[in-house]
Amino acid sequence: MTRKLITTTPTRRSVLKGLALGTGALAATSALPRFVQAQSSEPIRVGFQLHRTGIGASYGRWYERTASAALKVINDAGGINGRPVEIVFEDDGTDPKRGAEVVEKLTAQSNCDLVMGTLFSHVVIGSAPRAGELKVPYLVCSEGHHVASGMLNRWTMQPGITDVKSQVQGMAPFVTSNLGKKITMIFPDFAFGHDHRDYFTAAVAAQGGEVIKHIAIPPTETSFTRYFPQIPSDTDVIYHVMVGPAVLTFVKELGEFYGSGARPQLFGFIDSLEAVDINSPGLEFLDGSHFWEGHPRYKQEDASEHETFYRAAVGVDDTGASVSDPADVSTYAHMFSTWETLFVVKDAMEAAGYQGPADRQKVVEAIEAMTGFDEGQAHPQGPKTFNGKTHQAFGLQSITKVEGGRLVRVHQTSMEDGFYPDEVDYTTMSF
């Protein structure tokens, strides 16, 4: 086109034609940033369902900080499609009924373009039907298997964090080959614990190990000493996934039970100790034990530049605590998901040429078309594979060991360790 303009005398008509072609091409390649063409300079509004109160409040506080940090990075780089972005936070009280109401409020009243956020499974499951009815993209950061299991709907996706089935399956080989084959599981007696019980037991069996005892702890329990005598004496590994405020007691009492004597290996989900300082009094017992971490809380030797950038942006120091208050320990293993999800939102909206709520369906389709994310500033936790059919992301898991009051990575799973056959194809469902 340019060459033509130079070689021949341009007529007014050909110039107009060329311009029209040019703008047409620009409009067609909707993936290009639309700084000029953006029809609206209205901010894009992302609704955020937040556990500000209730049992999930520790997580909620850090989810808010992490998402706000990602927001700043995105806005400093020009926003989405040239439009500034806002996040509207709304407390769900960690309650499924309120959760559904919050989705409603964010969508219908605050005019958010999509809704993201929340961690606790029951809030996700309680809210997803409403998101489906409102036809608003609902991007969750909950690590539950509920998305990939097929119980939710076309509008609900989890692009920012690996689900628990995959996490557990990815770690089982490490446990059976390094720690021992006879395993006793201690888990809370409700759905989250049951997921661990079912998937881990199966994964261990596939590796030639055996779960020799399941100890289910009632959810209202505050003292655990009386359950420990049930641990068989030939146990090689204790696998523990307690959650909630009583976990500290749990670990301390386990420590008292075994004392300085011989004890089985310990393997725990960091969920037990999210937002808790690993050097708290009474936790000395954990020294030498192993943890799953979605994202290692202590900055590792080989940390990437993106990791460093992410920590600085969120305001977390090298030990995983707030830079302004070392006693304020983050929920580091989970909160990266809000950061990464917000960047997925940016990519999807730009790929879909998002203009307004009428394009919501295109955002879902754009995410379904994604196959993975490279490690980078947008994905500091590491690379991920995304399965558009099951709406679920799969990433690398870390296994860390408590050494001298720090969690040091001793193993990283491979992507394939966590794959399992699809249980649903959401893309065949109607919008």
Added chain:
Amino acid sequence: MTAAVLALTASGLSLVFGIMRVVNVAHGAFFMLGAVLAWFVSEWVPGPAGLSFAVALVVCPLIVGAIAALADTVVLKRLNYEPEATIVATIGLLYILEQAALSFFGPDARPVPAPLSFRIQLPWFGYSGYKLAVVVGAALVLLAVWLILKHTKAGLIMRATQIDRDTARAFGINVDRVYAGVFAMGAGLAAIAAVLIVPIQQAHYLMGGDPLLLSFIVVIIGGLGSLRGTLVAALLIGLSDGVISTFFAPTLAKILATLLVALVLVFRPQGLFGRRAA
């Protein structure tokens, strides 16, 4: 251990119910408040853990007691201690106290260092020395409560008020002050229990739920308002809890225990150890 702390918490609830005929749903919140304040004390008082613990043991019950006395004067007194209204009011109080803890203390569970850290290592399992100290401490406090009730003038006045509020008033007893005192004492006992237990557990703003339920169970089994029954029941339940859960799945054991307690209340409203209704 469980039994000792449970007895302490439950005796506070029992005292309030016995003398004032008030079911204090906020009792668990007072317990929580004691633990949370203990954390603040451990942060602010310098020096060894033992010192801050001692300070907490004195200061926390006083503060919690003062809050309780205030709540009594401002709210409960004006309701004339009508049972149903006070239950509703204490539910409201529970929400307010939990919110206060969330706003000022935050949502995280926070540990408090124990003043003693020796362990008793037995061949097959270990036992914390601090837990034994807690049992002794709880027993001492309970003994003190019992002595106050039986052998001091204040105790006499309390018992007189319990038996007949109007007659007591006719004899020149300031019933309002007695009630405020009793309510404060009940809350203070919960706070002491919390300060004792917090080095073993941790402070968290939702920690009051379970002690409340267990205290209810203990007080009901022991007979509403009977302090001696409460103590026996606390021992029984604290010890038997472990036994039941070895026979059934733990959650099932909880369900059965809860139903059993409800049935005790249905068929023996005076409790297993209480006297027949007067």
Added chain:
Amino acid sequence: MKADRALVLHLALLAALLAAHVLAPAYHHTNLARIMVLSVYAMGYNIAFGYTGLLSLGHALLFAAGLYGAGMGVTYLGLTAGPGLILGTLAGGLMALAVGLLALRTAGVAFMIVTLMFAQAGYLTILYFGQWTRGDEGIVVQKAGRMLGPLDLSDDGTRYLMALAIFAAGLLINLALVRSPRGRIMIAMRENEDRSRMLGYNPFTIKLTALVISGLYAGVGGAAYGLMFGYVGASLASVQYSILPLLYVLLGGAGTVMGPFLGALLMFYLIDYASSVTDAHQFVTGAALVLLVLFAPKGILGTLRDRGLRWLP
């Protein structure tokens, strides 16, 4: 004959809600549907507490019976919404009967604690049978189970009208009940049990009937909630959901037919508003409870009734 002011007032409320179907903005439209369903539950609570004087702290058990009766029926028996709704309602009534047969042997404080304990046992039972109930996580009611004949309850408009229909039925039956001789006996039981007994009424039967009616209301409320909003979970059986109707009824006015709706409406918007200006919405709930028992123990409509509107049912 004098115009029936009370009936006219209640019909006017229903007409206003019908008008809101067309006029209310989307957000408030769905909120109103939700509030109507919850006020059916609260009306049930009011029949036990407001009219008969039975202060229960365990109504979440009855609500959950309806919720799970409908939700499990639809999920595992393949029922559609109609039979699911009926099953849930009956489950609420039956559960109330079972609770009543035992708990009504007690009164006052003991009754509160017994009902609280039963509800706690029910909550734990839901968690214990997690294999079927999915415990705290809960289950999503699939589309097929939310069809009432040709009507799709997940559609906003249909849902609103369905909620209004159930609410209208609940309101008018409630009105008829409290004006009937049986309703007057219930109130007499609240005011003076001994005298009613001397007049030859059996307090146990009267209270049990009231509790079962209350259970049917709670059941239909729970079933409608599960089917209309597509979620059934254990947190809806927790103690919080026993306190909720108490709060609604106290605010609106115990022993008034419209009180539960008014209370639910005000409380919903109070919390909704509070949560956007402050994190401390639990404080709002707590303060509302304390202030209500202190300054307006009879609630809004109860106070109005004392101040002149004596005809308010």
